[in-house]
Amino acid sequence: MPRMIEGTLSAEGKRFGIIVARFNDFISDRLLGGALDALMRSGAADENIEVAKVPGAFEIPLIADKMAKSGKYDALICLGAVIRGSTPHFDYVCAEASKGIAHVSLGAGIPVMFGILTTDTIEQAIERAGTKAGNKGWDVAMGAIEMVNLAEQFK
Numbered sequence: 693m694p695r696m697i698e699g700t701l702s703a704e705g706k707r708f709g710i711i712v713a714r715f716n717d718f719i720s721d722r723l724l725g726g727a728l729d730a731l732m733r734s735g736a737a738d739e740n741i742e743v744a745k746v747p748g749a750f751e752i753p754l755i756a757d758k759m760a761k762s763g764k765y766d767a768l769i770c771l772g773a774v775i776r777g778s779t780p781h782f783d784y785v786c787a788e789a790s791k792g793i794a795h796v797s798l799g800a801g802i803p804v805m806f807g808i809l810t811t812d813t814i815e816q817a818i819e820r821a822g823t824k825a826g827n828k829g830w831d832v833a834m835g836a837i838e839m840v841n842l843a844e845q846f847k
């Protein structure tokens with residue numbers, strides 16, 4: 693049987709930074725609530741979680757980069773909701789937010805989780821922020837915990 697290297701789901705003693713876009717905050721606030729619930733139920737202490745709010749998803753990569761370089765966090769969680777409007781703006785915001793977060797993640801040396809909804813409709817966003825499709829904030833927070841504990845095994 694091959695050796696399985698896995699990350700546990702304990703957040704005890706781990707430090708998390710969360711970057712949340714205020715745009716569509718009726719959705720992103722619910723993603724934040726799901727992420728905080730996941731972290732604290734998994735043992736993260738209040739004092740080990742910091743939340744930074746930015747105007748929109750486009751601004752997330754810059755603050756994620758600064759938080760990553762601060763050395764204060766074991767993982768970062770990026771949250772937002774980009775909902776398609778009637779112009780191509782949606783495509784640019786989604787592309788730059790995802791590209792920027794991926795760039796930060798590769799250079800950070802810590803997990804940087806992509807928790808930005810990119811939906812065609814408000815209903816799709818609502819479904820993924822704590823209703824019938826779950827809460828993507830919770831999902832990426834649990835992923836952050838697993839990644840922190842997995843990464844520790846390669847130090």
Ligand SMILES: Nc1c(NC[C@H](O)[C@H](O)[C@H](O)CO)[nH]c(=O)[nH]c1=O
Nearest residue numbers: 713715747748749750772773774775
């Ligand atoms: N339309 C959405 C935006 N747009 C705003 C941009 O993210 C950015 O803040 C602005 O272009 C100034 O640089 N942001 C979202 O998070 N969600 C949207 O649906």
Ligand SMILES: CC(=O)[C@@H](O)COP(=O)(O)O
Nearest residue numbers: 775776777778779781782
């Ligand atoms: C994703 C967006 O930027 C969007 O909310 C903008 O809406 P519109 O394309 O109608 O200006």
